[in-house]
Amino acid sequence: MSVDEYAEAGRLTTSGWREALDDGVLLGQECRDCGHVTGAPKAACVRCGSRALDTVHLPETGEVYSVTRIEVAPEGFDAPYHVAMVAFDGGRVTARLGDEAEIGETVTFEGAASTPEGPAPLFD
Known part of the structure; x- marks a missing residue:
């Protein structure tokens, strides 16, 4: 599955993240502004506060x-x-x-x- 199939309206949610894990897929988020990668869904980047987050395969x-x-x-x-x-x-x-x-x-x-x-x- 593509990362978009686990995201809702382009954002990774906890339920989408869990569904991906159950399917054997490890997803996270990458900040478009600073490049920080996190291993679980967040509303904003923990490094810079940006809400410009992309769902990515880890x-x-x-x-x-x-x-x-x-x-x-x-x-x-x-x-x-x-x-x-x-x-x-x-x-x-x-x-x-x-x-x-x-x-x-x-x-x-x-x-x-x-x-x-x-x-x-x-x-x-």
């Missing part, structure tokens, strides 16, 4: 920027699990990890992790 490989192991999980989640900030050229995305990973390690998008709050990007 790279499917990235580098672990930070990682944490969740030992005590919220209700409905099974612990332990790993959460990471995955960095790629131009941006970052918060994601679940299928296995342990170290900062600086290269990881690959594997699809969506099912959580009680909806799908989350899954990297391994």
Whole structure:
């Protein structure tokens, strides 16, 4: 599917982002004014405040920027699990990890992790 099929009136919404994840597609937004890339839908660019955001496919490989192991999980989640900030050229995305990973390690998008709050990007 093209990115436009997940956007509503040209804007990426949370429901479109989740639908894309369920289809195995990792989407984000890129600011037309400053070039900042974000891994989840926003109303405005977090760097410059512009509302000129384009829906884009995000790279499917990235580098672990930070990682944490969740030992005590919220209700409905099974612990332990790993959460990471995955960095790629131009941006970052918060994601679940299928296995342990170290900062600086290269990881690959594997699809969506099912959580009680909806799908989350899954990297391994």
